[in-house]
Amino acid sequence: MMDKHGQEITVKINGKERPFTTDKPIETNILENEKEAEPRPSASFQQKKRKKRSPIIGALNARIKSAIFSIMMAVIIGTSFGFIVLNVIPKEKEHSGQTLETELPVPAESKDPTGQAAESANEAAASSFTVSVIQAGVFTDREAAAAYARQLQSSAIPVVAVGEKPVALFIAVGSDKQQLQAINERYKQKTHSTYIKFLSFASTDRERKPVIKAGEALYREMAAISAILLGKGDVHKEEWKKLESDYKQFISQTLPNDDNIKRYVSHMKAAYNLLIAYKTNQQEELLQKTQQELLEALKSYIAVFPLRS
Incomplete structure (x- = not known):
């Protein structure tokens, strides 16, 4: 609206009357008001921009972590495998060698490089006496061994104690290990543990x-x-x-004046008579008694000819 008495012109802007002039400051104020009216970018919009970047960064971080984890696992596995190769495998090989040496000992004569010693070793190997037994345990205490032997005998198992410290209990004998497999399966049910063992004696012709x-x-x-x-x-x-035929050859030999050999011969004769009785009567008890006499004979034989070591 225009005032008749003056040259001032006023206009209403945002509900307020302002003088209208052609000066630039008014235009400036209007522009500033318009800028103020323009909406500012909100915080949520900025967060959306950041969120758009986060999957890429997360994937990159995940790949880095996976690579680091793979490297660490490769180092751990490689180190463990190296430890097994350097420590465990050599010990197993060494243990296997000791077991073989225990069961199949080498005569002392074979360690001598001379031809005479080698010949004696070959003679001993060719003519040495070998059998196989079922061993029911080894004891450091002789009384404990005797108590367990009585327990085995009460179960109708032949048994003999051999040695002093330690004491080994033998419960069956055969010419080789294969013959003792079936007996071992039977005795396992009545014993704590059993072991089929090969015996070789260090004696020559x-x-x-x-x-x-x-x-x-x-x-x-x-x-x-x-x-x-x-x-x-x-x-x-x-x-x-x-x-x-073998028995006739045996009893035809002269008996030397040696108590251990005399006991050996006595048990051998008893074993033969029991075995012949079984052939007639077919009673299993006679076989068990035969085995008992053979074990006693073996104990007397060991007293004369020690086991190889």
């Missing part, structure tokens, strides 16, 4: 009396037959004939 040499052939024959029959196997007629 020059050391053994004729009665001992003849007794070794007879012993292996009786051990084989009694073990096979006790394991529910069959024995051919030829084996019985050979047994009779």
Whole structure:
């Protein structure tokens, strides 16, 4: 609206009357008001921009972490494998060698590089006496061994204690390990633990009396037959004939004046008579008694000819 009395013109802007002039300051104020009216970018819009960047950064961080984890695992696995190769495997090989040496000991003569010692070693290996036994345990305390032996005998298991410290309990004998497998399965049910063991004796032809040499052939024959029959196997007629022939050869030998050898011969004769009785009566108890006599004979034999070490 215009005032008649003056040259001032006023206009209403935002509900307020302002003087209208052609000066630039008014235009400036209007522009400033318009700028103030323009909406400012909100904080949520800025956060959205940041959120758009975060998946890329997160994926990059995840890849870096995965790479670091893979490197660490590769280092740990490589270190562990190296430790196993350098420490565990050599120990296992060493343990296997010790076990083989214990079961199949080398005679002391073979360590001598001279030709005479090598010849003596070959002679001992060719003529040495070998059998296999079932061992029911080894004890450092002789009284404990005796108590367990009585327990085995009450279960109708033959047993003999061999050695002093330690004391080993033998509960069956055969000419080889295979013959004792079936007996071992039976005895496992009545014993704490069993182990089939190969025995080799350090004796040569020059050391053994004729009665001992003849007794070794007879012993292996009786051990084989009694073990096979006790394991529910069959024995051919030829084996019985050979047994009779070996026994005649054995009793024809002169008996030396040695208490251990005398006991050995006595147990051998008893074992033979029991085995022949079984052939007639077919009573298993006679086989167990045969095995008991053979174990006693083996104990006397060990007293004369020690085991190889």
